[in-house]
Every structure is written in structure tokens, then in C-alpha cells.
Amino acid sequence: MEYDASFVAGHPPERHTVAIDGAPLSYLQWGHAGVPLVLLHGITSDARVWWRVAPAFAAQGFVVRAFDLPGHGLSAAVDVHRIDRLAMLLDRAIADIEPGAIDLIGHSWGGAISLALAALVRPQRVRRAALLDPAVRMDPAHGASVIDRYALGIGDTIATNQARLRADHPLWHDADVYWKALALAHCRRSAVEGLFTGSGQWDLVPWFAQLAVPTLLLLAEADHTVVPADALAQIHVAAATHPIRIRTAAGATHQMQRVAFDAVMAELEPWQLAAAPDLP
Structure with a gap:
């Protein structure tokens, strides 16, 4: 089964x-x-992973823009892999x-880039941030x-990926299976290698202590989160003196917007809807 990007009736996105x-x-x-x-x-x-989240917020008065990050979807691959440098590139695009x-x-890799944007690159131009089970170390x-x-x-046919994903992730909606299969068909392996081996050794946990904007850290359940326990302990210390709320999405795996x-x-x-979020 195939799905159009306007799967949620009344809120079709535009491609730019x-x-x-x-x-x-x-x-x-x-x-x-x-x-x-x-x-x-x-x-x-790619951007279509937000097929339910984006229209839900558009219906509540937001202008929602979901990027295909470099080397994914319809975006070009770039020779930039460090998280802070990717954040600088995204900052220019957003501006x-x-x-x-x-x-x-931001989710996972996108959560790491969002943390860099909020803490380092554009703190004066971020109103608030939500980090969904972000990557914090490599x-x-x-x-x-x-x-x-x-x-x-990556590079397999959509049909091949759909069959594998449906078997591996029985709780996913058919639309999530299709969009992920399509994303894998478009993804460049160079972008994956860039994250895992080309971005150096990094630990983003100290960046939480530089946050000055309200930030929600939304974790997967303890047996699924990619945030290590010792890193989370350090983030809790930062949250005592910085505008950080730490929550767990009930029943969520790392792929939280798909399964929970x-x-x-x-x-x-x-x-998102609070004028000034209460913290923690």
C-alpha cells in the first residue's frame, strides 16, 4: 500500500x-x-516521518516545516558530519x-542537531525545543x-523494505512502514557513515548545561532509550539549574512517534501550547 504526503485529510503539506x-x-x-x-x-x-505530528500542530496554529536532513529524502548529501557544523548549516537554511x-x-540524530541549535548556534532564535530520545554520544x-x-x-526496493519493516515492526502503522521504506530508498549511505564514523568522537551532554531556552527531553522507556544512564544522570544535574524538563513517553521505544x-x-x-512551560 502507498500513501500520499497528504495522508491526513485537510492538512496536505507543500514541498519547498x-x-x-x-x-x-x-x-x-x-x-x-x-x-x-x-x-x-x-x-x-526523512521529513515524512512526521506525517501525524506535523498536521496535528498545524491544526493548532503552527507553521510546521519538516526538513529532509542532508543525504536524506530529496536533500543533497553534504561533506559536513559534525553535529555542530550540521546545526550551523541548518541554521542558515532556517534563517x-x-x-x-x-x-x-528533533528525534535521535535530529534531536542532537536540535540541541546544538538551541544551546550553541541560535539560542536567541529558539523559543523552545523538544528533544525526542536524542543521540548524545558517538x-x-x-x-x-x-x-x-x-x-x-538503503538502496533496496520499496517493496522489499516494506516486507522487512512490516515483519520487524508489527506495531507500526502501514503509513510509517511505507514512509520508512521510501526514506531508505532515497537515503545516501555516505550520510549514515558520516554520522557513525565521520563525525568524530563526541559527547553532547555538556551542552545541556548551556541551555537557556525551555527544553523538553522526552525519553523512550528505560530499556529502549539511546541516552545512557550516566549521561542522563548528568542531564538531571543540569536540569536543576537550567530550563530543562525530563519526561518519559509511556510505552515508547526509540522510534517513539511511530509506536507511541x-x-x-x-x-x-x-x-508546545503553553505560553511559558512550567519546569521541571
Whole structure:
């Protein structure tokens, strides 16, 4: 079964492109007026992973823009892999589209980039951020050992990926299966290798202590989160003196917007709609 990007009736997105140093970055946009909200996906996905989240917020008065990150979807691959440098590239793209302050939601790799944007790159132009089970550390030696697992399906046919994904993820909606299969067909392996072995060894946990904007850290359940326990302990220390709320999405795996959509939205909606979120 195939799905159009306008799967949610009444809220079809528009496809746009912004060029940074000649490299096209593609994004989907829902809505035309309201608070700007930028969504950043995880590795080997693309903008359409937000097919339920984006229209839900567009219906509540947000202008939602979900990017295909470099080397994914319809966006060009780039020779930039460090998280802070990717954030700088995204900052330029966002500023070309929306010069004012934005809200941010990022998942996994996109959560790491969102953290960099909120803490380092554009703190004066982020109104609030939500980090969905973000990647916070990378060791290239470990990265090399998992590349093939994460890259599984890249370049395969959509039908082949659909069959595998449906078997591996029986709880996913058919639309999530299709969009992920399509994302894998478009994903460039160079982008995956860039994250896991080409971005150096990094630990983003100290960046939480630099946050000055309200930030929601939304975790998967303890046996599924990619945030290590010792890193989470350090983030709790930062949260005592910085505007950070730490929550767990009930029943969520790392792929939380796919398997626990209602629980994720139960956390995101009050966070996004509050004039000034209560913390923690």
C-alpha cells in the first residue's frame, strides 16, 4: 500500500527547497501563518516521518516545516558530519525561510542537531525545543560496528523494505512502514557513515548545561532509550539549574512517534501550547 504526503485529510503539506552553498535542502511545510515550528528527523528517515505530528500542530496554529536532513529524502548529501557544523548549516537554511524565533522538535540524530541549535548556534532564535530520545554520544569504533545495521535497506526496493519493516515492526502503522521504506530508498549511505564514523568522537551532554531556552527531553522507556544512564544522570544535574524538563513517553521505544504516538503527543502538545512551560 502507498500513501500520499497528504495522508491526513485537510492538512496536505507543500514541498519547498532552500539552497545553502549550492546544496538543495528540501522540506515539507504545513500551514502558512502562526508560530514557526521546525521538525528534524533521525538517521535514515526523512521529513515524512512526521506525517501525524506535523498536521496535528498545524491544526493548532503552527507553521510546521519538516526538513529532509542532508543525504536524506530529496536533500543533497553534504561533506559536513559534525553535529555542530550540521546545526550551523541548518541554521542558515532556517534563517533564509524564517528570520524570527522558532520552536524545535528533533528525534535521535535530529534531536542532537536540535540541541546544538538551541544551546550553541541560535539560542536567541529558539523559543523552545523538544528533544525526542536524542543521540548524545558517538564513538567511531562503536559506530563502525553498527553502520550495517542502521544502513540495512538503503538502496533496496520499496517493496522489499516494506516486507522487512512490516515483519520487524508489527506495531507500526502501514503509513510509517511505507514512509520508512521510501526514506531508505532515497537515503545516501555516505550520510549514515558520516554520522557513525565521520563525525568524530563526541559527547553532547555538556551542552545541556548551556541551555537557556525551555527544553523538553522526552525519553523512550528505560530499556529502549539511546541516552545512557550516566549521561542522563548528568542531564538531571543540569536540569536543576537550567530550563530543562525530563519526561518519559509511556510505552515508547526509540522510534517513539511511530509506536507511541498518543503518548508522545500527550507530552508534546501541552509543552508546545503553553505560553511559558512550567519546569521541571
